[in-house]
Amino acid sequence: KQEVTQIPAALSVPEGENLVLNCSFTDSAIYNLQWFRQDPGKGLTSLLLIQSSQREQTSGRLNASLDKSSGRSTLYIAASQPGDSATYLCAGSLYSSASKIIFGSGTRLSIRP
Amino acid sequence: DTGVSQNPRHKITKRGQNVTFRCDPISEHNRLYWYRQTLGQGPEFLTYFQNEAQLEKSRLLSDRFSAERPKGSFSTLEIQRTEQGDSAMYLCASSFSGTQANEKLFFGSGTQLSVL
Numbered sequence: 001k002q003e004v005t006q007i008p009a010a011l012s013v014p015e016g017e018n019l020v021l022n023c024s025f026t027d028s029a030i031y032n033l034q035w036f037r038q039d040p041g042k043g044l045t046s047l048l049l050i051q052s053s054q055r056e057q058t059s060g061r062l063n064a065s066l067d068k069s070s071g072r073s074t075l076y077i078a079a080s081q082p083g084d085s086a087t088y089l090c091a092g093s094l095y096s097s098a099s100k101i102i103f104g105s106g107t108r109l110s111i112r113p
Numbered sequence: 114d115t116g117v118s119q120n121p122r123h124k125i126t127k128r129g130q131n132v133t134f135r136c137d138p139i140s141e142h143n144r145l146y147w148y149r150q151t152l153g154q155g156p157e158f159l160t161y162f163q164n165e166a167q168l169e170k171s172r173l174l175s176d177r178f179s180a181e182r183p184k185g186s187f188s189t190l191e192i193q194r195t196e197q198g199d200s201a202m203y204l205c206a207s208s209f210s211g212t213q214a215n216e217k218l219f220f221g222s223g224t225q226l227s228v229l
Contacts, residue, residue: 004155032216043117043204043220044156089155093216099144100169101216103155 002027004104012110021075021107023090028071033092035064035075080111119205119221126195127229133191134224138207145188147180148204156204195228
């Protein structure tokens with residue numbers, strides 16, 4: 001059974017710091033991977049999608065990378081701001097079932113002003 | 114593009130009652146997903162549709178759960194004989210899958226179910 005682990009479960013840092021969130025899959029045969037943001041009581045917003053032929057995606061202060069050999073992904077947030085406070089979830093699908101997308105439990109991020 | 118719409122936003126019901134939720138995906142999206150999320154956890158996959166066909170269903174989904182997507186447009190998720198353990202946020206998502214698969218998911222705001 002494919003499982004997705006996100007470390008750390010929670011993180012609190014002062015404003016302005018750069019930070020890295022981690023995600024790992026028990027099965028490294030990842031077809032594609034997405035990072036999402038979720039605010040309390042709300043749905044999820046897609047931040048970055050790394051498709052099957054890609055290894056990295058960037059959007060503004062966010063950069064996501066995927067190491068398919070190990071089944072690990074990182075989300076890098078540069079120059080963090082209080083508005084970045086949210087839960088960040090990674091989700092992926094496997095080559096064996098490319099349409100079934102499964103999620104980690106998320107990292108709850110708090111940026112202190 | 115009005116986004117993915119879910120109704121109702123909140124539903125409170127008594128144990129044993131049936132409930133039905135509706136999801137309207139982004140109009141050109143051919144894939145539709147249902148997920149369930151409890152506090153502090155990531156969304157759990159329940160089922161997904163490619164157009165009107167239900168292609169995969171999680172083993173988490175008991176016989177009390179049924180989902181439909183008539184005509185490949187909106188979808189409904191019904192829970193019969195609700196139990197307190199069904200209390201959760203039910204999330205719908207849609208995506209477009211073309212010749213090059215692009216599974217960027219767009220989520221609705223969810224339906225929060227409370228079973229008393």
